[in-house]
Amino acid sequence: MKVYKGKSSHVDSPVLGAVCVSQATLKRSGKVLVSEQGSNLPFGFKGVVAGESAKVAGATPTVRLRSNDLGKLVEGDLVVLSPDGCVSVVWDMASENNGILPTPSCDCRCIMCPQPPQRHHEDTYRIACETVEALSPEQVKHLCVTGGEPTLLGDKFLDLMRNIKKRFNHASIQLLTNGKGFSDFNLAREFAAIGFSNIVTCVSLHSDIEEFNDEIAGVRGSFHKTVQGLYNLARMRQRVEIRHVINRLNAHRIEPFAHFVYRNFPFAYHVAFMGMEITGLARENYNMVWVDPYNYRFELNKAVKVLHRAALDVSVYNVPLCLLERETWPFARQSISDWKNDYLGTCVDCSVKNCCCGIFTTSGDKMSPHIETIRE
Ligand code: SF4
Ligand code: SF4
Incomplete structure (x- = not known):
């Protein structure tokens, strides 16, 4: 399983969601927004994975990752955000070995x-x-x-x-x-x-x-x-x-x-x-x-x-x-x-x-x- 280590905020227990790279979507249920810039309006997303210095409004579970790692998360992958700041890819869309x-x-x-x-x-x-x-x-x-x-x-x-x-x-x-x-x-x-x-x-x-x-x-x-x-x-x-x-x-x-x-x-x-x-x-x-x-x-x-x-x-x-x-x-x-x-x-x-x-x-x-x- 691929695991990327960053820093978490508001992640009290592990959060699972499908990677979504578009903030514009209204279908946010069950999704984790992945955005280098973070989000001013993350309402409805289960969590956010943002760049290291990005701002995320409110108390949405968030992990901040290095840009290099953030870029490896692909739309549709299932990821888990953990309190220790890890983002684990539990379902990799590109893999046959999930x-x-x-x-x-x-x-x-x-x-x-x-x-x-x-x-x-x-x-x-x-x-x-x-x-x-x-x-x-x-x-x-x-x-x-x-x-x-x-x-x-x-x-x-x-x-x-x-x-x-x-x-x-x-x-x-x-x-x-x-x-x-x-x-x-x-x-x-x-x-x-x-x-x-x-x-x-x-x-x-x-x-x-x-x-x-x-x-x-x-x-x-x-x-x-x-x-x-x-x-x-x-x-x-x-x-x-x-x-x-x-x-x-x-x-x-x-x-x-x-x-x-x-x-x-x-x-x-x-x-x-x-x-x-x-x-x-x-x-x-x-x-x-x-x-x-x-x-x-x-x-x-x-x-x-x-x-x-x-x-x-x-x-x-x-x-x-x-x-x-x-x-x-x-x-x-x-x-x-x-x-x-x-x-x-x-x-x-x-x-x-x-x-x-x-x-x-x-x-x-x-x-x-x-x-x-x-x-x-
Ligand atoms: S049975 Fe499998 S999981 Fe358990 S200790 Fe042995 S190798 Fe590890
Ligand atoms: S058989 Fe060939 S490809 Fe396989 S490990 Fe040996 S050198 Fe590498």
């Missing part, structure tokens, strides 16, 4: 979590619900519900999902979860009863060995709950994707993990092996979690072949092609969200750049030294 975050809280603390769990605040859930209401059905082709761990909200999670189904049943929906909540059979049953026509529940599983899984998840008992959650979802005929983020603690067992998956979860709709994003806890725990994808490329190739031969749909996310075996290339996807995806100088003349995922900008300088131009 998501809804109902809670930053989680019942795991994975050692490589890119978004470290935080205490739940009701405002986060309110903004998620308002975002769903503010989007028109035509706007939404893909939507990802993420966290934190959304299922922790129980009935509120179900209410949110019901509203998403009601408004965007035509869209492809992804739910990112650690799966533990679905070990409660009733939750799995009620979730399935919503009746989405096009949803994939993406469940993280870190290892085929309980101890390794729970060490990575940071909470004992996680493995059993996640596995139970997967089975409950399968009993409810839900499409599940199993996500396996490769880090230093599980990189030596990628192929055994693949065998484990096809023997125990043959119902999986899709299996994704994922390179790490070095931000959040992954950055804090860098020495414990970092493993160069180049060093596990043979093992990964074998794992992909195991699942492919077992007729399971399998992909590799977030690993540049130059760090993979060529046999793995057909399974590699351009998986990095557009707002945090980039290429290096080395990539300019690379002949496979068009099909390579590139790198995470959020990982900074933490990357493999083996990234190199492919010429053919």
